[in-house]
Amino acid sequence: MHEATIAHLSEKLRDHKISSKELTTHFLARISRLDAKLNSFITITEREALAQAEVADARLKKGDTTPLTGIPIAHKDIFCTEGVKTSCGSLMLDNFISPYDATVTARLKSAGAVMLGKTNMDEFAMGSSNETSYYGLVRNPWNYEKVPGGSSGGSAAAVAARLASGATGTDTGGSIRQPAALTGITGLKPTYGRISRYGMVAFASSLDQAGTLTKTAEDAALMLQAMAGFDERDSTALQETVPDYLKAINGPWQKINIGIPSNFFDDGLDEENAELVRKAVTVFEKLGASIKEIHLENLHLSVPTYYVVASAEASSNLSRFDGVRFGHRAKEAKDLTELYMKTRGEGFGPEVKRRILTGTYVLSAGYYDAYYLQAQKVRQLISQDFARAFDDVDIIVGPTTPTPAFNIGQKTEDPIQMYLNDIYTIGANLAGLPALSIPCGFVENLPVGLQLIGPHLGEEVLLKAGHYYQKETDWHKQVPPVHED
Amino acid sequence: MLITREDVKKLCHLARLEISSKEIEDVSMKLSDIVDMVNELRTAETSSVLPMAHPLDQAQRMRKDKVTEVDNHEQYQKNAPLVDKDLYLVPKVLE
Numbered sequence: 001m002h003e004a005t006i007a008h009l010s011e012k013l014r015d016h017k018i019s020s021k022e023l024t025t026h027f028l029a030r031i032s033r034l035d036a037k038l039n040s041f042i043t044i045t046e047r048e049a050l051a052q053a054e055v056a057d058a059r060l061k062k063g064d065t066t067p068l069t070g071i072p073i074a075h076k077d078i079f080c081t082e083g084v085k086t087s088c089g090s091l092m093l094d095n096f097i098s099p100y101d102a103t104v105t106a107r108l109k110s111a112g113a114v115m116l117g118k119t120n121m122d123e124f125a126m127g128s129s130n131e132t133s134y135y136g137l138v139r140n141p142w143n144y145e146k147v148p149g150g151s152s153g154g155s156a157a158a159v160a161a162r163l164a165s166g167a168t169g170t171d172t173g174g175s176i177r178q179p180a181a182l183t184g185i186t187g188l189k190p191t192y193g194r195i196s197r198y199g200m201v202a203f204a205s206s207l208d209q210a211g212t213l214t215k216t217a218e219d220a221a222l223m224l225q226a227m228a229g230f231d232e233r234d235s236t237a238l239q240e241t242v243p244d245y246l247k248a249i250n251g252p253w254q255k256i257n258i259g260i261p262s263n264f265f266d267d268g269l270d271e272e273n274a275e276l277v278r279k280a281v282t283v284f285e286k287l288g289a290s291i292k293e294i295h296l297e298n299l300h301l302s303v304p305t306y307y308v309v310a311s312a313e314a315s316s317n318l319s320r321f322d323g324v325r326f327g328h329r330a331k332e333a334k335d336l337t338e339l340y341m342k343t344r345g346e347g348f349g350p351e352v353k354r355r356i357l358t359g360t361y362v363l364s365a366g367y368y369d370a371y372y373l374q375a376q377k378v379r380q381l382i383s384q385d386f387a388r389a390f391d392d393v394d395i396i397v398g399p400t401t402p403t404p405a406f407n408i409g410q411k412t413e414d415p416i417q418m419y420l421n422d423i424y425t426i427g428a429n430l431a432g433l434p435a436l437s438i439p440c441g442f443v444e445n446l447p448v449g450l451q452l453i454g455p456h457l458g459e460e461v462l463l464k465a466g467h468y469y470q471k472e473t474d475w476h477k478q479v480p481p482v483h484e485d
Numbered sequence: 486m487l488i489t490r491e492d493v494k495k496l497c498h499l500a501r502l503e504i505s506s507k508e509i510e511d512v513s514m515k516l517s518d519i520v521d522m523v524n525e526l527r528t529a530e531t532s533s534v535l536p537m538a539h540p541l542d543q544a545q546r547m548r549k550d551k552v553t554e555v556d557n558h559e560q561y562q563k564n565a566p567l568v569d570k571d572l573y574l575v576p577k578v579l580e
Contacts, residue, residue, distance in 0.1 A: 095564075096564055097563070097564060099557065099560050099561055099563070099564065192540045192541060193540075193541055206538065206539045206540060207540075232548070235545065235546060236539075236541060238541070239546075298529065300525075301525060301526060301528075301529055303522070304522055304523040304524075304525045304526045305526065307519060307522070307523055308523050308526065315500060319500075319501075322501075323566060324565070324566070324573050324575055325561075325564070325565055325573055326561075326564035326565055326566075327564070327566075328566075329566035329567070333576055334576060335576050335577070335578075336575055336576055336578055337501065338576070339575060339576055340501035341497075341501050341502060341503040342503050344500075344501055344502045344503065345502055345503030345504060345505075346503075348502070350508070353502060353504060353512070354512065354515055354516065354519070356500050356502060357493070357496045357497065357500060357502065357512065357516060358516060358519050358520075360496050360499050360500040361488070361492075361496055361516070361520070362523070364496070364499060370527070371523060371526070373536055374526050374527065374529070374531060375523075375526055376536035376537050376538055377529070377531035377534040377535070377536050377537070378526055378529050378531060378534075379536075379537045380534050380535060380536065380537035381529065381531070381534060383537055383540070415515055415518065415519060416518055416519070416522050419522070430540075431540060432540025432541065
């Protein structure tokens with residue numbers, strides 16, 4: 001039953017063919033049997049999961065259900081979950097018990113979803129390989145010597161290895177789409193503001209967006225339905241009504257115009273990856289889409305723009321970790337400054353420190369205009385490139401990543417190489433656009449992702465295109481050979 | 486080197502972040518690479534471009550000025566490293 005989609009399991013639960021308790025027990029057993037080597041979970045919440053499954057079964061009996069009632073899912077360990085540790089992959093929060101639920105977790109809970117546990121991630125969501133976690137690296141279920149991508153690497157590996165039906169994630173520069181691509185699953189980053197950020201540990205507030213990691217676009221629609229919508233507690237939550245996503249993706253195919261950015265296919269893109277992406281485009285052509293080449297003029301500046309903006313926001317957001325109110329605190333400090341310095345020196349890992357220092361540098365006197373202000377201006381240009389493209393096309397299609405999953409340890413010593421991994425995903429974050437990654441083939445037994453980028457609030461067209469693509473192909477049905485430990 | 490060891494020390498003070506003397510060399514090298522990479526931004530012509538601080542082009546929402554949060558300090562302080570009589574304790578600030 002772990003191979004079934006959420007949509008399929010939901011039907012079986014509502015037809016009383018299985019109970020949520022059976023399903024939950026099955027997934028918990030898989031996790032304890034198979035996760036030791038993958039390391040995709042930081043915390044397994046067995047007690048909570050079984051209690052929630054019981055509540056879900058009572059609801060299913062009464063017929064008081066949503067499509068997620070009784071479905072076992074996992075949460076990235078960046079979302080607060082009342083009474084349960086939220087570590088954000090860091091020693092800094094190793095002792096932090098969430099005093100309340102994030103809006104995302106609260107909404108999924110009230111829809112009846114069952115929480116199996118909290119998944120591993122790059123420390124404070126800073127990384128593209130899940131190698132910066134305080135709790136150790138996560139392995140790619142397709143090949144244990146490869147990274148699963150990051151920062152939502154634990155969520156991606158767990159869903160790919162069928163240890164959870166679906167999982168939540170967050171995407172600041174590609175952190176849902178890139179790991180989804182590298183593990184052969186479907187990852188959705190919605191429009192900025194579509195899902196509340198309340199209770200989600202902040203990295204870069206103008207870029208952070210919660211989303212989903214699932215087997216299919218249809219499952220992404222089901223999870224998004226429960227998570228999306230206005231929230232008074234997030235000043236940047238969008239007030240627009242949430243459409244019926246399931247209805248949207250099941251509607252008849254309408255002819256759409258697809259833009260292919262020529263500069264997504266430059267030297268940096270692996271040739272075999274490129275070939276698979278081109279093949280995927282022909283599937284859309286057969287469905288009746290018209291294809292047009294476009295050019296995103298400032299795309300090459302998206303990585304430097306991102307590393308200025310995201311690091312600046314991170315250095316400000318992470319100043320809250322001071323050893324006074326919560327989290328790690330250094331033991332011996334003779335004064336307040338030393339307490340801050342030591343606490344933060346001990347509590348943060350090397351990548352987080354580098355980003356805080358980069359952010360501090362670009363915001364410091366004498367450099368602010370040259371870096372931070374200039375990056376904000378280039379962000380405007382990148383955003384305008386996308387806006388112009390969407391005058392002519394309905395969605396933009398290209399690769400999610402330059403290469404399939406790389407070796408563990410291959411890029412840890414070279415931050416720039418690691419950062420360049422996100423070259424195709426960062427643009428959507430800078431412009432606040434929704435984007436979806438779906439599996440489109442394999443290179444040497446490693447999955448490759450196809451990225452679909454939509455206009456502002458274009459989740460319906462993205463998910464529908466993904467759903468129709470998945471009706472024509474079976475890349476999303478491929479399951480990695482997960483080994484017993 | 487774009488970012489010297491001295492620069493790193495200054496940044497660490499500004500960010501209230503201790504790094505060991507062993508780490509300084511590596512941090513200075515990697516920060517230099519990062520700054521070198523972001524220097525590419527200078528090639529963009531932006532004299533007539535408005536800075537974009539945020540992806541949403543909308544006005545800040547206002548709310549009614551009324552109390553909505555209840556007092557949860559006891560629960561929140563359970564996560565605090567050191568508390569006495571509802572107060573967060575820090576090393577002595579005044580002599």
